[in-house]
Amino acid sequence: MLGVLKEQVWRANLDLVRFNLVTLTFGNASGLDRKRGIMAIKPSGVSFEEMIPSDIVLMDLEGKKVEGRLRPSSDAPSHLELYRAFGGISGVAHTHSEYATAFAQAGHEIPCLGTTHADIFHGAVPVTRALKPSEVRKNYELYTGKVIVERFRRLDPVEFPGVLVVSHGPFTWGKDVAEAVRNGLLLEKIAKMALLTRLLAPRGMRFPRSLLDKHFQRKHGPAAYYGQRIGGKK
Ligand SMILES: [Zn+2]
Numbered sequence: 001m002l003g004v005l006k007e008q009v010w011r012a013n014l015d016l017v018r019f020n021l022v023t024l025t026f027g028n029a030s031g032l033d034r035k036r037g038i039m040a041i042k043p044s045g046v047s048f049e050e051m052i053p054s055d056i057v058l059m060d061l062e063g064k065k066v067e068g069r070l071r072p073s074s075d076a077p078s079h080l081e082l083y084r085a086f087g088g089i090s091g092v093a094h095t096h097s098e099y100a101t102a103f104a105q106a107g108h109e110i111p112c113l114g115t116t117h118a119d120i121f122h123g124a125v126p127v128t129r130a131l132k133p134s135e136v137r138k139n140y141e142l143y144t145g146k147v148i149v150e151r152f153r154r155l156d157p158v159e160f161p162g163v164l165v166v167s168h169g170p171f172t173w174g175k176d177v178a179e180a181v182r183n184g185l186l187l188e189k190i191a192k193m194a195l196l197t198r199l200l201a202p203r204g205m206r207f208p209r210s211l212l213d214k215h216f217q218r219k220h221g222p223a224a225y226y227g228q229r230i231g232g233k234k
Contacts, residue, residue: 001066002033002036002058002067005033005038007053008031008178009030009031010056012031012091012177012178012180013027015181016029016095016181021188022095025048026095029091029092029181030042030073030092030093031177032083034083037061038058038060038066039058040057040177041072042073043055043057043072044070044074046070055068057071057076059080061080063080075094075141075144078094078142078145079092080145082145082149082171082173085145085149086149086157088175089157090177091174091179092180093183094169094171097188099188100187101169101170103125103127103191104166104167104169105167107130107167109125110124110191111194111207113198113204113205114197114207115215116186117193118212118215119216120183120187122213123160125160125163125187125191126151126163127151127163128150128163128166129147129150129151129166131147161173161179161183162183162184
């Protein structure tokens with residue numbers, strides 16, 4: 001069932017390794033078939049090198065396993081909460097990539113300091129609140145998803161395709177699993193650039209709002225003009 005989706009999710013999980021975003025098994029990516037309401041996700045604790053496409057686990061949006069002989073990633077409830085809350089996404093990636101995780105551990109949003117950042121995030125990369133002890137005890141992974149959704153009450157997940165869960169690490173998403181992983185890589189790069197920029201110029205240069213809007217809007221939204229248009233005139 002859903003062989004193509006399983007293959008895409010398998011490949012995207014290997015990309016997490018190829019992009020140097022994971023250490024050992026600390027990372028996972030999932031994809032969603034929104035029409036069927038089925039998520040495909042990495043199995044729990046299986047090494048990336050040994051994993052094969054048929055190891056990918058299928059679950060419905062309520063968290064019931066519908067196919068697979070292995071247990072799903074323990075972070076599956078966080079992924080499912082994001083799919084339930086953000087209707088426009090069909091891929092999620094979670095890593096402990098070093099620079100983004102450093103910002104998450106510092107409880108520090110990633111300020112937008114240049115156009116690389118503005119091409120993907122329409123402002124600073126947000127940070128969640130800390131989980132309450134009762135949330136950690138009750139259903140840690142589900143509440144990890146819930147604090148992300150809470151942080152996005154007034155933010156558009158399309159304009160901000162990722163978040164830092166405080167004291168933990170980044171989650172990114174996209175229209176499919178490949179885009180979620182690419183956004184994870186870009187988030188890591190902009191975290192590194194922001195840290196280096198602040199080292200060179202602790203008080204920093206102000207990044208103008210006009211440049212932020214320009215760079216974001218030329219790649220996203222109705223006025224986008226970056227790249228090739230399929231079937232378009234120019
Ligand atoms: Zn984690």
